[in-house]
Amino acid sequence: MVVLRLKKQRYMAALLSSTTILLLLYLQNSLLIFTYGSFGFVSVLRSPCACSICVADRENSNWFSERYNPNVPILLTSTNSLLNANVSSWWEGLQYSPDSGNYTEVVNQLFPLFPDKEHYSDASPDRCRTCAVVGNSGNILGSHYGPLIDLHDFVLRINKGLTEGYEKDVGSKTTHRIVYPESAMDLDSSTHLMLLPFKVLDIQWLISAFTTKNITHTYMEVPSTIKANKDKVMIVHPEFIKYVYDNWAEGHARYPSTGFLTLIIALHICDEVNVFGFGATSDKIWNHYFEEILTSYENGMHDGKFENETINRLQQENKILIHKGWA
Known part of the structure; x- marks a missing residue:
């Protein structure tokens, strides 16, 4: 026993x-x-990811969890293109011209041309996808952030932010370029063109740029065509734009800025987000690193002050890391 x-x-x-x-x-x-x-x-x-701190972890911040909706559609596809009445009414209110085209008819022309599949639904406890969101602030000059930026899995650049000649500070890698027709530029074949459609005409322009090339003007002159890989074209969902406006911009101004929208996109497609080239210079000047013109902190369309406060709060909540730059 x-x-x-x-x-x-x-x-x-x-x-x-x-x-x-x-x-x-x-x-x-x-x-x-x-x-x-x-x-x-x-x-x-x-944990929702393999990073030390995961953006999508909503357990560690009530402020973040109240705003972050993991189920909102990020990109437009043929299966999610129908807009509910609330989204449709708000988005139509952004139109410069009420006769710019029928949304449903225009969307029906999109997906025979461009990829029609679900993107970025591959979140996993074993994944640690890193994003560098690179803004256009002059504060990035002299920073030597280039090699650090290029280490990220995804590098998201905004509008016409240049890399050539600025590689040591802004890097040379671009995986996503977030634009609208008025800020479009030529891209290499490895870069995703991510269109922010603020109006039906923006989607019409995208179709035209790869087919008839007949749209040359919106509220200003736009390129009739651009160099880009049509198999890497993406269109941000109007519902996502409204979600950012409601949840993150909290209804301030008319609609969110491109930079702010890009940052919130990064929160949804990456597990770790590092931010470069946002904010004013050390002299409190709001300008672009690649051109001498000054930018407007608050131009009536966006509330730069509120967006800046929200970005700083995201850092306080350990959701992003802001690299301040040196200039």
């Missing part, structure tokens, strides 16, 4: 030791959330 008891104790000790080791291995990249029920059970949930 004594021998049997000893064997049983050794077996239980070995089982407990093995279980503990397996649990520790499992939790190496996991987040423990302890929930004690009436019987004292403990539940264990895995």
